[in-house]
Amino acid sequence: MSDSSRCWSCGAALDSSPLLCPNCGKVQPSAGIDYYAAFSLPRSFTLDTAPLEREFHRLSRRLHPDRFARASTDEQQWSLAATALLNDAYRTLRDPVQRTEYLLKLEGLEIGEEHAGRGKAADRQPPADLLEEVFELNMQLEEMRMNQKMGETDAALQADLTAARTRFDSLLAAVDADLATQGQLWDAGDPALREAATKTMAALLDRRRYLRNLVRGVNEVLETT
Numbered sequence: 001m002s003d004s005s006r007c008w009s010c011g012a013a014l015d016s017s018p019l020l021c022p023n024c025g026k027v028q029p030s031a032g033i034d035y036y037a038a039f040s041l042p043r044s045f046t047l048d049t050a051p052l053e054r055e056f057h058r059l060s061r062r063l064h065p066d067r068f069a070r071a072s073t074d075e076q077q078w079s080l081a082a083t084a085l086l087n088d089a090y091r092t093l094r095d096p097v098q099r100t101e102y103l104l105k106l107e108g109l110e111i112g113e114e115h116a117g118r119g120k121a122a123d124r125q126p127p128a129d130l131l132e133e134v135f136e137l138n139m140q141l142e143e144m145r146m147n148q149k150m151g152e153t154d155a156a157l158q159a160d161l162t163a164a165r166t167r168f169d170s171l172l173a174a175v176d177a178d179l180a181t182q183g184q185l186w187d188a189g190d191p192a193l194r195e196a197a198t199k200t201m202a203a204l205l206d207r208r209r210y211l212r213n214l215v216r217g218v219n220e221v222l223e224t225t
Helices: 051-065 074-091 097-105 128-150 155-187 191-223
Strands: none
Touching: 051 074, 074 097, 097 155, 097 191, 128 155, 128 191, 155 191
């Protein structure tokens, strides 16, 4: 067992508690600990958020910096770092989409808008099955923006954009359902299924980002009318 998996103070194993020693209660360095390990969870897409929330609150209380006000400088810093890690981990793991993106990143995929400028920038390219709808939407958005600049209103155009938003919201919901299905296949553990599910989920996340940006664009225009 490596030194990093043992308590720096008493030498006890940290297998089930990487941030706090289960033996002496000392806070541990959190560098290199991923979000799943912070909660002693296996890497999976399917996650029960109720136990996650309970463990988050329990660990937050135990690791709160006020508890270490009289501890060593190292322990005070470790408490601050562990608290920040817990907050980021909880915020990410409780959300199905953020959890999916994070787990795929752990698997080595470049996921997220920070990579949108690379290659073909998939989240900026209209999905093939939506080309006509996206073209029509962009024309409507441009027309609505022009009307707003001129101080004009067009009830029919506003109704069309509202209907388009509903349409793309429904497509987002379908993507989320597909992500959940693929996540279950990934969790099954079969190597072939896992590889296929990983590729499918990466493509679904690209589609989701594009749809989300479309909905955001429609909302921005409608909110100014």
